Amino acid sequence: MPDEARLAAADQPLVFRPKPERPPPTSSIGVLGWMRANLFSSVSNALLTLLGAYIAIVFFTAIINWALVDAVWEASNRRECLDRVGRAGACWPGVIAWIPNLLYGLYPKDQVWRINIAFLILVAWALPLWLPRVRSKVGIGLSAVLLYPFLASYFFHGGAKDLLWTALIALGMAAFAGVWLTTLSERATGLPFGAAIARLTGAPEDDEAATRTRARIAYAVLYLVAVGVTTQWSLSEVSTRYWGGLFLTLVISGFGITFSLPAGVMLALGRRSQMPFISLCSTAFIELFRSVPLITILFMFNTMLPLFLPVGVEVNRLVRAIVAVCLFAAAYMAEIVRGGLQAIPRGQYEAASAVGLGFWQSTALVIMPQALKIMIPTIVGNFIGLFKDTTLVSIIGLFDLLSMARAVGEDTTWLGLFLEPFFFITMIYFVFCFLMSQYSLNLERRLGAGQRR
Amino acid sequence: MARAAATAQPAAATARLSSLVNDSFARAIFYQLLTAAILVGGIWYLISNTIANMSQRGMAAGFDFLDYTAGFNIVFTLIPYREGDSYFRVFQVGIANTLLVAVIGIVLATLIGLVMGLARLSTNWLIRTMARWYVEILRNTPLLLQIIAWYFGFFNLLPVPRQSFDWGGAFFLNNRGFYFPAPVPQDGFGWTGVALGLAIVASVAIHRWARRRLEATGQSFPSVLSGVGLIVLLPTATFLATGSPLEWDIPVLRGFNFRGGLSVPPTFCALIVALAIYTSCFIAEIVRAGIQSVSHGQTEAARALGVKPSRIMRFVILPQALRVIIPPLISQYLNLTKNSSLAIAIGFPDLVSVWMNTSLNQSGRAIPIVAMTMAFYCAVSLSVSLLMNLYNRRVQITER
The missing domain is CATH 1.20.5 (Single alpha-helices involved in coiled-coils or other helix-helix interfaces)
Structure with missing residues (x-):
């Protein structure tokens, strides 16, 4: 019976059963497999690996022997180091003795706490940007860029303050308090500080006008308190002549970074403008400052700025350097921003004007947010470049980190000690720049998540 | 708007103003x-x-000081200069020194950068990692620091001339600089130059002919190999046929220093080494990004068509990668030229050092000197960007 036979076959179906997979050969898995694939895949590769390993080992043992194994850690002068190990080992006591100068220059030792506090304030100011459930991040970021400099310059420079200066310092102080009050209230209630105060003082939730008025009053009270504190608060003056070391490097690059972004945006918009004269002026400025080396601009400002100003007006050397660095950085930033603007398709501009946005609105709300996102890696790259370029101010006689490191070898106690301080500040520069570049990579990955498939 | 102005006369003035504002x-x-x-x-x-x-x-203002006697000495000059020469001559000396540093630096940086860029793409993990850290460490530290460290930490600490490093009795390195033989052409050396010129012209012609034939018939001709052969063999043959008319002036130790030959000061060595190494990091990244920018599909497609691996690199990957590589590469060359101005930190007499520093301080003519220095750098960088734009127009992908 064909039917019965088929039924009988269905009882024991014929299924293909593969044999269990055999493990891969031991030479292609684990450490051995990885080494075969990545280090010894061919004869030439194996030779390269051996050569590379030889160079790496020689190099690393030399560095470690010099910096750690044979190094001298305690000595009172260079002679003592040389007597003990000669040039075979590093002489770290010189660097250790100079660390305060390398960090703060000739800033009075009893006033150094001011620098530390000001930098801690900056860290505290920026901290909410990384906290979850904080909504006003744009405002916090902007306030840090725009208002922190006033507070910081009083911490750094101190001295007498007139009415305007008092008002600006108080603004910085109020903004710092406002940032943290907003952060705390947003984390607790989800409302910014002003609105939270309005709610607490009994403004109804749906009455926007009342909320706004009360919020303004709250901010005004905060500002008045800050003004009161500022007038009662005084710090002794520390002339910029005593500024130096890593502190000065950070001040100059901080100014450059803060100024270059808005100025660069304006210059880039100017260069792309339909108005021929404005576009011509922006282009001329950008091309001039980009085509000459920074050192010539520093020299120019050093020799020419006193000539450009009214007779008898003296300009501080630090200010000359900062002006030069700012203009130089702005020209480079302008080209980066222009590149970002060019990458935005025309349709975005057309769509923005189709919904009735004017030039400034469409630029600020539609174009720039997209362009800035594309530009982040290049902007951070530019900041790194700027940070490294601040070393050039040592040539015009400012005591930045590099000058301070050179000064170690000119100190009579540590005469000729150049390599060790250079090694030390190389590590400082490397850590700063490397962290910045890694952070930018990280940011790029997070922001670009929408574009990735 | 026109009709509104016609019907309501009193409002016309405001309407015109508002239309002007808008x-x-x-x-x-x-x-x-x-x-x-x-x-x-x-x-x-x-x-x-x-x-x-x-x-x-x-x-005083004005350019009349250019004819005055400068009256200071310059430790290293590419073109002849005496203490009694004019300020204008100092300007020329500065330009020549800057260009010398730029050219040598560019050649070295390109070579190192190319090797490091390819190493970063190596399949060998160790080579790849070493190249990565070479790039990361050197490009994340300031160039000025590197220049100063090379000078004070290496070239300045070399032994005195009596204990120089000696390579083959002809090249010497010591704390006075790097000494090497100077070629002294004898009568008849000009023929070798003529032969070299002829060989270059001929190999360019062969290359063009080969390319046209390749495009027309698909038959290839080893034009690169024949070109190199021609450029090497023809001058060599002429050189030998005219009786080797070239002698070498080898530096010799006399007393405390070397005599004869050519030499460059330690500041020059430090500057070149630092510039080349620093710029090579950026070039390595450009080379890597350029090669990675060519999608892997291109290689696979070429392989599927049966193209030889060596030809895939030459005819498929490189032409596309070069389009990405060349513009940033040229801007790195410009950066290197501008960065050569850091020579002033270690006292090598480049344009900024002899002109914007020494001459300015001595003559006090700030404005003309600053203007001339800036004009030189602007001229270099504008002419390079002009060439760049021409190149970009040539290689741009023609779209619909």
């Missing part, structure tokens, strides 16, 4: 006039201040 053309003119006014006012202010300052300090 007219983008009128506004553009207004903004530009405003900018021009601010600019002219600012420049006038600066100029009047400058004139007042200069008359108060008794500073």
Whole structure:
């Protein structure tokens, strides 16, 4: 019976059963497999690996022997180091003795706490940007860029303050308090500080006008308190002549970074403008400052700025350097921003004007947010470049980190000690720049998540 | 708007004003006039201040000082210079020194950068990692620091001439600099030069012919190999046929220093080494990004068509990668040229050092000297960007 036979076959179906997979050969898995694939895949590769390993080992043992194994850690002068190990080992006591100068220059030792506090304030100011459930991040970021400099310059420079200066310092102080009050209230209630105060003082939730008025009053009270504190608060003056070391490097690059972004945006918009004269002026400025080396601009400002100003007006050397660095950085930033603007398709501009946005609105709300996102890696790259370029101010006689490191070898106690301080500040520069570049990579990955498939 | 103005006469004036305010053309003119006014006012202010300052300090303006005797010595000059020469000669010496540093630096940086860029793409993990850290460490530290460290930490600490490093009795390195033999052409050496010129012309012609034939018939001709052969063999043959008319002036140790041959000071060595190494990191990244920018599909497609691996690199990957590589590479070359101005930190006499520093301090003519220095750097970088634009137009992908 064909039917019965088929039924009988269905009882024991014929299924293909593969044999269990055999493990891969031991030479292609684990450490051995990885080494075969990545280090010894061919004869030439194996030779390269051996050569590379030889160079790496020689190099690393030399560095470690010099910096750690044979190094001298305690000595009172260079002679003592040389007597003990000669040039075979590093002489770290010189660097250790100079660390305060390398960090703060000739800033009075009893006033150094001011620098530390000001930098801690900056860290505290920026901290909410990384906290979850904080909504006003744009405002916090902007306030840090725009208002922190006033507070910081009083911490750094101190001295007498007139009415305007008092008002600006108080603004910085109020903004710092406002940032943290907003952060705390947003984390607790989800409302910014002003609105939270309005709610607490009994403004109804749906009455926007009342909320706004009360919020303004709250901010005004905060500002008045800050003004009161500022007038009662005084710090002794520390002339910029005593500024130096890593502190000065950070001040100059901080100014450059803060100024270059808005100025660069304006210059880039100017260069792309339909108005021929404005576009011509922006282009001329950008091309001039980009085509000459920074050192010539520093020299120019050093020799020419006193000539450009009214007779008898003296300009501080630090200010000359900062002006030069700012203009130089702005020209480079302008080209980066222009590149970002060019990458935005025309349709975005057309769509923005189709919904009735004017030039400034469409630029600020539609174009720039997209362009800035594309530009982040290049902007951070530019900041790194700027940070490294601040070393050039040592040539015009400012005591930045590099000058301070050179000064170690000119100190009579540590005469000729150049390599060790250079090694030390190389590590400082490397850590700063490397962290910045890694952070930018990280940011790029997070922001670009929408574009990735 | 016109009809509204006709019907309501009193409102006409305000309407015209508002239409003027809202007219983008009128506004553009207004903004530009405003900018021009601010600019002219600012420049006038600066100029009047400058004139007042200069008359108060008794500073002279003008370019007449270019003919005056400079009267200072320059430790290293590419072109002949004596202490009695004019300021204009100092300017030329500075330009020649800057260009010398730039050219040698560019060649070395390109070679190192190419090797490091390819190493970063290596399949060998160790080579790849070493190249990565080479790039990361050196490009994340300031160039000025590197220049100073090379000078004070290496070239300045070399042994005295008596204990120089000696390579083959002809090349010497010590704390006075790097000494190498100078070629001294004898009678008849010109023929070798002529032969070299002929060989270059011929190999370019062969290359063009081969390319045209390749495009027309698909038959290839080893034009690169034959070109190299021609350029090497023809001058060598001429050189030998005319009786080797070239002698070498080898530096020899006399007393405390070397005599004869050519030499460059330690500042030059430190500057070149630092510039080449620093720039090579950026070039390595450019090379890597350029090669990675060619999608892997291109290689696979070429393989599927049965193209040989060596030809895939030459005819498929490289032409596309070069389009990405060349513009940033040229801007790195410009950066290197501009960065050579850091020579002043270790005292190598480049343009900024001899002109913007020594000459400026000595003659006090700030404005003409600053203007001439800036004009030189602007001229270099504008002419390079002009060439760049021409190149970009040539290699741009023609789209629909």
